[in-house]
Amino acid sequence: MASPNHILLFPHEHIDLPGAIHDLSVRARSRPQLRTLLNEASHVVHREATALTGPERASIGEFEDLVDLAERHVGQSSVLAEIVLLTTIQIGQLLMQVSQNRSRSSSNCSAV
Numbered sequence: 001m002a003s004p005n006h007i008l009l010f011p012h013e014h015i016d017l018p019g020a021i022h023d024l025s026v027r028a029r030s031r032p033q034l035r036t037l038l039n040e041a042s043h044v045v046h047r048e049a050t051a052l053t054g055p056e057r058a059s060i061g062e063f064e065d066l067v068d069l070a071e072r073h074v075g076q077s078s079v080l081a082e083i084v085l086l087t088t089i090q091i092g093q094l095l096m097q098v099s100q101n102r103s104r105s106s107s108n109c110s111a112v
Contacts (some may be wrong), residue, residue, distance in 0.1 A: 017070045017073070017074075017085045018067070020085075020089045021069075021070045021085055021088070022070070024088075024093075025038060025065075025066075025067050031096070033095055033099065034092055034095055034096060037088075037091065037095060038066060041066060041084075041088045041091075042065045045060075045066070045069070056080060059078040059080050059081065060080060066088060069081060069084070070085050
């Protein structure tokens, strides 16, 4: 049996980055996979940010975690920080969607 192919489309929209990353952070308290994603993403961003120099490094600045990064960049124009946060939010939302679909599928299978 061949596995199905999927195309993922994320809408091009302006979202509240601090609000969205905070929402994922709250949801991660009860979702281990999401918590792992946010922790690992934060570690990777820290590591990569320390490797940057000059204006790129200054555009990211110091931060404790992704929520802190989002809060520090409210009202600032840091394309780099926005890309990092938006991508993490999209992956987190996808992870939650997959988890919800998996839960629904298990419920449907057990009801049969």
